Amino acid sequence: MNSIPFHEEAIPGRHMITYRIRDSHRKFPVRDVEVLATPQEIEQFTRDGYLVRERLLPMEQVERLRAALDEVMTDDGHIERGGGKAFGGIFLRHLMDKHPAFLDFLRFPPTLSIARALFGPSVQMRGFTARICFPDDPHQETEWHFHQRLIPDPLPPLLTRPLTMDVLLYLDDTNELNGPLCVVPGSHNWIEEDLEKDDFSDKPGQVVLPLPAGSCVLAHGSLWHRALPTRPGGTLRRLLLFGYGPAWNKQAIYGVKPPDGLTTRLLQNPDVDEETRELLGVAGYM
Numbered sequence: 001m002n003s004i005p006f007h008e009e010a011i012p013g014r015h016m017i018t019y020r021i022r023d024s025h026r027k028f029p030v031r032d033v034e035v036l037a038t039p040q041e042i043e044q045f046t047r048d049g050y051l052v053r054e055r056l057l058p059m060e061q062v063e064r065l066r067a068a069l070d071e072v073m074t075d076d077g078h079i080e081r082g083g084g085k086a087f088g089g090i091f092l093r094h095l096m097d098k099h100p101a102f103l104d105f106l107r108f109p110p111t112l113s114i115a116r117a118l119f120g121p122s123v124q125m126r127g128f129t130a131r132i133c134f135p136d137d138p139h140q141e142t143e144w145h146f147h148q149r150l151i152p153d154p155l156p157p158l159l160t161r162p163l164t165m166d167v168l169l170y171l172d173d174t175n176e177l178n179g180p181l182c183v184v185p186g187s188h189n190w191i192e193e194d195l196e197k198d199d200f201s202d203k204p205g206q207v208v209l210p211l212p213a214g215s216c217v218l219a220h221g222s223l224w225h226r227a228l229p230t231r232p233g234g235t236l237r238r239l240l241l242f243g244y245g246p247a248w249n250k251q252a253i254y255g256v257k258p259p260d261g262l263t264t265r266l267l268q269n270p271d272v273d274e275e276t277r278e279l280l281g282v283a284g285y286m
């Protein structure tokens, strides 16, 4: 398994975190994380609920991922087309199980290290999806939504918020015609407010994020966001969407996992290392 090459210039700084785990039974293990972000960016993510990495992937990698997506699309028997107006476009799921190019994201330092800066060293990946909008079918958009819709009212005093970070990686430019992402900074903390279904209206403070292909947005799983509509004259719009959560979270619920996919086979290998097991959700918790 390789890791995906990325543009060093897309990352403004790095820092180290050394975690010592308070587990005497395992002799207080230490985990060093080199975080591919500045400490200020981690603060910014915590405050605003998102971080942008413009042109993170070189174009040849974008091309490779586009080709991999084409390959999966030709024989994926579970393509989802039923999102209606609320979730336009088509969705392909479990891509890490379906093509090695996506499995290569298993240890992708620009996003994995930020997840470890936010949640601690024991994280797992959750979900690997593509959303594709076609130019001959304009007006594809999504409603305002956030992903972790699990907050009870009243708020229990010891509520553990479902903390996740999603990565939205664009394989095509998003602009006026292709429907850029739109977010409300800070809305990941609005845990006492309802967000209704079928809401496509502008919100005070919303930020529109047009981006060139190869860019990604890292977003808190409770951040309010939507994709603006694609318009006539736009081009194909391909998005990869994958996430991270603490190792003790559950996996994402969407799609049909192939019974004998690439991650399943990786876990069946007797030489599989502990970090891989943790990243795939079968280790790193009690």
Ligand SMILES: O=C(O)CCC(=O)C(=O)O
Pocket: 131, 142, 168, 180, 181, 225, 226, 227, 239, 241
């Ligand atoms: O297409 C986009 O830019 C966002 C899609 C999205 O938010 C989702 O599929 O959950």
Ligand SMILES: [Fe+2]
Pocket: 145, 147, 225
């Ligand atoms: Fe979303």
